[in-house]
Amino acid sequence: MSFLGKKYTFDREENFDGFLKFVGLPEDQIRKLLQFKPTTTLIKEGDKYKTITVDSNGTKETVFESGVPFDETIDGVLTIKTTYTVDGNTVTHVVENPNGTATFKREYGDTELKVTISADKWDGVAYRYYKV
Template sequence: MEKYLGKKYKLKTSENFEEYLKFIEVGLISRKLVQALSPECVITRNQDGSYSLTMTTPIRKVVITFKIGEEFNEQRPDGVEVKSVMRMDGSSLIQIQIEDNGRKSTHIREFSDKTLTVTTTADGWDGRCIRIYELVE
């Protein structure tokens, strides 16, 4: 994971994202707005050993700060509070996100020299969302 710290990736393709957003009950206007954006993603390590995952768009910047293996409170971009935990597996960052209603989503971020592939699944949803980001040189 070390070699991917500080690298910037920009969203290029998205598959089944709206279906996932519908499943987690994101409203129509928010869904349409977020689908029109191409965020940039960067992961950095902080001095205290925590990490920050930053998603930047022209209208908003979302920063998630976490320590590997420790549960933390997260506010999703749609305003919903969830509990999350991150773990690393090689060049992948795996996030488990649990809403107050018990619904669980899994986001697997696979980093490579040229791409960041985010695969999202959710308990009770038979779909799979795949978003591919490309390295910004």
């Protein structure tokens, strides 16, 4: 697990705006989100993992155990059921809310992190790429 503790910096994306439109965000919020160039790090602490994401809004830490669902609140407004599953260098993040399920598959490599984004009611796929 050589990717643990590495800092991955946003590089590029494909069709992320399509995903944001699908989830119903207004155009001004989409434009704002497309400007963020976050960094992300995955850390293992005992049986738990922690993701640390830093962008212009500050730092967000998410602590989870592989395969254990938990409730997560987004922007203090929306509560969703979240499950992260770690399998080797792949972390699959499933988000369930009343409108459907979205999946964020993070594939960690020595020099790149590829995030594949899909949703059960969306026929598109989005990608986000990060570099070490």
